[in-house]
Amino acid sequence: xxxxxxxxxxxxxxxQTKLPLEIKYIQCEDLxxxxxxxxxxxxxxxxALGVTAAFALALTALQHVNKPLGDFFKELERAREYxxxxxxxAVNLFWAxxxxxxxxxxxxxxxxxxxxxxxxIYEENRAGEEKMxxxxxxxxxxxxxxxxxxxxxxxxxxxxxxALGVIREAWRRGKKIxxxxxxxxxxxxxxxxxxxxxxxEGIPVTVIPDNAxxxxxxxxxxxxxxxxxxxxxxxxxxxxxxxxYGVAILAREHDIPFYVAAPTSTxxxxxxxxxxxxxxxxxxxxxxxxxxxxxxPDGAETLNPAFDVTPNEYVAGIITEKGVxxxxxxxxxxxxxxxx
Ligand code: MRU
Numbered sequence: 001x002x003x004x005x006x007x008x009x010x011x012x013x014x015x016q017t018k019l020p021l022e023i024k025y026i027q028c029e030d031l032x033x034x035x036x037x038x039x040x041x042x043x044x045x046x047x048a049l050g051v052t053a054a055f056a057l058a059l060t061a062l063q064h065v066n067k068p069l070g071d072f073f074k075e076l077e078r079a080r081e082y083x084x085x086x087x088x089x090a091v092n093l094f095w096a097x098x099x100x101x102x103x104x105x106x107x108x109x110x111x112x113x114x115x116x117x118x119x120x121i122y123e124e125n126r127a128g129e130e131k132m133x134x135x136x137x138x139x140x141x142x143x144x145x146x147x148x149x150x151x152x153x154x155x156x157x158x159x160x161x162x163a164l165g166v167i168r169e170a171w172r173r174g175k176k177i178x179x180x181x182x183x184x185x186x187x188x189x190x191x192x193x194x195x196x197x198x199x200x201e202g203i204p205v206t207v208i209p210d211n212a213x214x215x216x217x218x219x220x221x222x223x224x225x226x227x228x229x230x231x232x233x234x235x236x237x238x239x240x241x242x243x244x245y246g247v248a249i250l251a252r253e254h255d256i257p258f259y260v261a262a263p264t265s266t267x268x269x270x271x272x273x274x275x276x277x278x279x280x281x282x283x284x285x286x287x288x289x290x291x292x293x294x295x296x297p298d299g300a301e302t303l304n305p306a307f308d309v310t311p312n313e314y315v316a317g318i319i320t321e322k323g324v325x326x327x328x329x330x331x332x333x334x335x336x337x338x339x340x
Pocket of ligand 1 (some may be wrong): 041044045046047090149150151152153156157161162163189227228229230240241242306
């Protein structure tokens with residue numbers, strides 16, 4: 001399932017807020033539509049955000065193809081700034097736009113190259129996800145019961161998935177595994193999206209409330225945890241959906257390996273530790289309201305951080321398209337990014 005495509009000069013987005021009840025696509029013809037879709041989580045997940053942001057620049061390039069070069073670049077920069085304001089945590093969003101801009105700046109036909117580079121980012125992401133899935137599948141044993149948090153599947157990426165890509169690949173290789181999906185309050189990416197993808201693939205999946213993770217580890221035979229990531233610091237600290245940090249601590253307590261699956265484009269070498277990763281805080285209404293009805297009394301405050309940071313010491317391995325990185329992460333990450 002493709003969460004986002006660039007088709008006929010439009011950015012076509014599968015509206016994930018409607019899933020699993022309705023499959024609805026929106027066709028974005030301007031930046032406002034794309035920014036709104038990102039902010040509302042119609043399109044979401046770090047790699048999918050990177051691809052969407054790259055497509056936003058491709059759309060801008062096509063709309064300003066006849067402008068003088070200076071004005072054309074001003075429009076691209078304006079689009080970058082506008083999309084950069086949507087969500088701060090997933091580094092892929094910034095990484096993808098900067099890559100497209102660099103390509104345009106080095107090109108003698110920037111109009112064409114912006115579109116080509118955006119499409120290349122999409123294709124590279126997709127190919128990388130398949131490689132990552134193959135490395136990750138080696139870690140999965142027959143009979144594994146895998147807990148995951150949020151949705152790191154086809155919907156969150158260029159169409160294969162990171163954490164769920166690994167699970168999908170292991171299943172396709174014939175390994176009999178089961179998945180436990182944390183429901184992932186407040187926006188239920190686990191209950192709505194991960195369960196949807198697993199059911200579509202025929203992989204046995206059990207949805208649990210977030211607060212049942214410890215119980216599931218103690219009593220329901222969880223053997224591995226695999227999650228995605230929104231940004232990984234140079235030392236291997238991992239920002240991912242709120243609740244991930246708690247799951248990592250629980251996994252440690254139960255002696256269960258905790259893996260992160262993410263493309264190397266999710267690693268931010270500029271950020272030394274997780275403390276410096278910008279964390280998005282969302283509207284408290286997402287906590288106070290369930291299905292349009294307020295449950296938290298007026299007068300109570302809410303706090304709605306969208307992500308947390310898991311310190312690197314909890315991470316058994318980072319599954320990437322370049323192989324499985326192991327501690328010490330400062331070294332393995334540097335090697336994966338620079339070859340040295
Ligand atoms: O707020 P979301 O739904 O965009 O958060 C998504 C996650 O936290 C995912 O786990 C992460 O982006 C990895 S997606 C392959």
